[in-house]
Structure formats: structure tokens, C-alpha cells
Amino acid sequence: MEISKDIQLKVIGAGSVGMSIIEAFAQQGFTISGIEVNEEIIQRGMARVDKNLSKLVKKGKISDTDKEAVIKRIRMTTDFEAVKDADVVIEAIFEDVDVKKDLFARLDKTVASDAALLLTNTSSLSVSEIASATKRPEMVAGMHFFNPVPVMKLVEVVRGAESSEDTVGKVVELAKLMGKVPIVCKDSAGFVVNRMLHMFALEGCRIVEEGVASAKDVDTGARLGLGHPMGPFELFDALDGVQLFPKVCNSLEQEIGSRFKIPIWVRNIIRAGRTGRSSGKGFHDYTKE
Ligand SMILES: NC(=O)c1ccc[n+]([C@@H]2O[C@H](COP(=O)([O-])OP(=O)(O)OC[C@H]3O[C@@H](n4cnc5c(N)ncnc54)[C@H](O)[C@@H]3O)[C@@H](O)[C@H]2O)c1
Known part of the structure; x- marks a missing residue:
């Protein structure tokens, strides 16, 4: 899988950070699917995206047409099966290692492509431990964003104990393609x-x-x-x-x-x-x- 704006990109969890990640990718021209268990959170998240984009229109930074195009690039669902055809999954659910490990075990079983990257946006948990829930830990790495994601330029790319060089390299490429500045670090508490x-x-x-x-x-x-x-x-x-x-x-x-x-x-x-x-x-x- 080559990194491009045409990849099948999925974000899991559309809370305050997940939705901000979705908005940032859509603003950069990626079509992106958001998977969230709670329909109400989806509605609230989309309303927030609408409000943020309207502010940009008001400031003259984007046009009304641009705003509509960004919104069209966002596909939200409560159906977990939507991860099946993913090239890249970014997990942004609750900061709880057991909950995240459970999700990664499900991703391992559901995501069809062996070449897919399974990434976590955890702020403080061990990427290596989350990866241990899968049979493909070499495809797992951290992609740690800063909130609000459309504004903050930095992404920490976290190398788990088993992450492959290729995986880390692709996360760096993805971060650059969405206009961010990546720094690479080892899996270590608090990262950098x-x-x-x-x-x-x-x-x-x-x-x-x-x-x-x-x-x-x-x-x-x-x-x-x-x-x-x-x-x-x-x-x-x-x-x-x-x-x-x-x-x-x-x-x-x-x-x-x-x-x-x-x-x-x-x-x-x-x-x-x-x-x-x-x-x-x-x-x-x-x-x-
Ligand atoms: N708050 C920050 O500034 C910040 C910055 C970078 C990274 N993070 C990390 O991002 C992650 C999310 O943080 P947040 O503040 O957005 O949390 P949040 O509680 O606002 O959102 C989590 C969302 O995940 C959903 N969810 C839970 N389990 C799910 C599942 N199995 N499938 C689909 N959706 C599920 C919940 O319904 C909720 O909407 C955490 O790991 C956090 O450490 C936070």
C-alpha cells in the first residue's frame, strides 16, 4: 500500500480528538470514514465541524463551496464492519489500555488487508502493549495528534517495540501528506x-x-x-x-x-x-x- 490521499482511511472514536482528526484530514483533501459507537456523539461532532468550517468561511479562509466539499469527504457510521477495507486505521477511543487492546484484537480479525496500518492516538499508554493484542504488531504504531488537530502542526510518530521501519516510515509520510510536521520517538511514557x-x-x-x-x-x-x-x-x-x-x-x-x-x-x-x-x-x- 502506497500512502496517498486516495487510501481507505478510518478513524475509530469521534470524541473531542477523534472528530478533530477527521476534520483535519478532510480539510486536507482526504476522504475519511469515522466509526463511533454513539450516534448522538456523531451528530454533535458533525455540528462542531460545521461550526469550525463556518468560522473559516467567515474569516475568508475558505469558500462556502470548500466547506461543503470538506463535509462531503466525511463519512460517519456506527457500523464497525466499515473498517474491513481499511488501508489505515487511527484509533481515538477512551484512554484505557484494556478497552484499546480489545479494539485492536477486533481490528486484527476484521481489517482484511495485511498491509493495513493500525495506529493508535494514545497520549499516555504503551503502543507496544496495545500492539500485543494483534497478530501483526509490526503494522501497529502510534500517531499522536495535538488538539485542535486542524490547527496544531505537530504529530508524534511512536515506534512500538515491534513496529516495522516500513510502518514508521509510512506514518511519517501520512503525517506530511496531511500538512503536519512529524517527529519520531520510541514508545516511552509521555512520548516527547x-x-x-x-x-x-x-x-x-x-x-x-x-x-x-x-x-x-x-x-x-x-x-x-x-x-x-x-x-x-x-x-x-x-x-x-x-x-x-x-x-x-x-x-x-x-x-x-x-x-x-x-x-x-x-x-x-x-x-x-x-x-x-x-x-x-x-x-x-x-x-x-
Ligand atoms: N485530549 C487531548 O488533547 C488528546 C490529544 C491527543 C490524543 N488524545 C487521545 O485521544 C484518545 C481520545 O481522547 P478524547 O479526548 O477524544 O476522548 P473522548 O472520550 O472525548 O472520545 C472517545 C470516543 O470514543 C468512542 N468510543 C469508545 N469506544 C469505542 C469503540 N469501541 N468504537 C467506536 N467508538 C468508541 C466514545 O463513544 C467517545 O466518543 C485518547 O486515547 C486520548 O489519550 C487526547
């Missing part, structure tokens, strides 16, 4: 970007813990001193990712070492049920804004 992000955020947490500066000033320092678009606390709040922060840190701590241990004050914020900006409270309090 999440490992750096969590270490950076944890150092911010320690600065607050030691009373060196407030969380607000850490954010301002990161924005104005380092040129980051958002400080670490603002970022987790904006992503409503406060509850995810300890989960990723815990797995980084287990795999890499105690430097990823979370300070007590952060554990307490998490135990208090703060989730992020949408709910009014995360690392910062937005209820008085």
Missing part, C-alpha cells in the same frame, strides 16, 4: 511533548509550593518570559485537564521516576473536584470574572 509539558508544569507547582511565586505569576512568567501562549496552570485549566494532570504524572512517575511526583497542594485541588475553566474552578478561580 507530554513528558516535557508535565515536567514543566510540575516545576511550576514546586515554585508555588516553596512560596517562591504565586500560580498567577508563574503563568505570567511563562507567557511573557518564555513566549508560551499560556502558562502551565492556565493551559490545564483551558483544556479542562486538571483531573488528567495527576493521571499522566502518576504514569510518568511509575515509568520514569520520582521527579514526576505531584505536590500535596495539587493533590488537594484535584481531590476538591476542580476540573478547569468550563466549571469555574481549576488551578485558578474563574467564578468572579
